[in-house]
Amino acid sequence: MKLTDLISQVRADNKIEVKKAKQAEKPQVASGAPAGDRVEISDGTKDMQKMREIIAETPMERADLVATLKRQIESGEYQVPSQEVADKMLSSLFADEGVLRN
Secondary structure, three states: OOHHHHHHHHHHHHHHHHHHHHHHHHHHHHHOOOOOOOOOOOHHHHHHHHHHHHHHHOOOOOHHHHHHHHHHHHHOOOOOOHHHHHHHHHHHHHHHHOOOOO
């Protein structure tokens, strides 16, 4: 999961939570019940809490792949195809610069 996807998901979830909280507060004010003490958590803190929840729930699907690659690197079995890496880097650079047009 990309970090940008995670942040946008957290912000969307926080908006929903804020709406629910506002709706829950309306009946108390209308009925004349005392408001009592209130604690407000900043949006940044809410974002961090939500991110922690999402990360905790995210399975470590790539742990096996990382372990395999680590073993291959340590044993000297892993070979980096330098020509393919260079080609992808140049393709990415040219695509970003708008040099290559398909």
